[in-house]
Amino acid sequence: MNHCHHEKKVVVAEKAPKAIGPYSAGVTTGHLVFTAGQLGIDPAAGKLVEGGIQEQTRQALTNLKAVLEAAGSGLDRVIKTTVFLKDMGEFSLMNEVYGTFFTENFPARSAIQVAALPLGGAVEIEAVALLPCDCED
Numbered sequence: 001m002n003h004c005h006h007e008k009k010v011v012v013a014e015k016a017p018k019a020i021g022p023y024s025a026g027v028t029t030g031h032l033v034f035t036a037g038q039l040g041i042d043p044a045a046g047k048l049v050e051g052g053i054q055e056q057t058r059q060a061l062t063n064l065k066a067v068l069e070a071a072g073s074g075l076d077r078v079i080k081t082t083v084f085l086k087d088m089g090e091f092s093l094m095n096e097v098y099g100t101f102f103t104e105n106f107p108a109r110s111a112i113q114v115a116a117l118p119l120g121g122a123v124e125i126e127a128v129a130l131l132p133c134d135c136e137d
Contacts, residue, residue, distance in 0.1 A: 006030045013070035016063045017041040020118075026067045031133050033071040037084065037124040038063040039117065053090040053122045057097040060125045065101070073129040078107040084124040088113040094123055 011026030011033065019025055019036065026035045040049050040056025041063065049059045061075075068074050083098070085091060091111060107127070117124050 011035075011067060011071040013067040015043060015066035015070070017043045017046065026071050028071050028131060031131055033068060033073050033129050033131055035064060035067045035127045035129075037082075037126040038067065039119060039121040039124050041119070041121075048119055048121055053085075053087075053093045054097050056122045057094045057125070060123055061098065061101045064125055064127055068127065068129050071129075071131065073131050075101055075129075076105075077130040077132075078102070078127045079130060080108045080128045081110075082126050083109065083111040084114045084117060084126075085111060086114065086117055086122045090122065 006029055009028045010024045011028060013025045016025050016038065023036050026033050028034075038060045040059035041047060042049050042059060043063065043066075049055045065075050068078070081102075083094065085094060088111075094111075
């Protein structure tokens with residue numbers, strides 16, 4: 001029988017943008033994976049996708065999905081997201097795209113307007129998700 005271990009394990013996500021500082025794309029511990037905030041960066045180009053809030057939201061969530069899957073989780077296992085917006089006036093545009101990634105059993109969510117995001121991004125999204133585990137509690 002496998003046992004969950006409660007030490008910290010760094011997630012390496014080949015399909016997501018590389019970390020550009022002293023942080024990890026994600027970290028797992030116990031039953032959970034915590035992601036770093038994901039911007040609308042095209043991993044191949046290493047820069048923000050063209051377009052506005054909706055294109056960046058789509059790419060940020062695609063990057064988030066890649067980090068979660070690299071950890072052995074997925075969007076369907078997300079329990080909490082935090083959405084950082086450069087402009088709260090773009091909330092409904094972000095939300096339209098967000099609703100195509102999360103379609104049922106929605107995670108809890110906070111949305112916050114911030115003064116600025118890295119690379120001049122319009123949106124950054126982070127998540128906490130469950131890992132599959134056969135532990136006995």
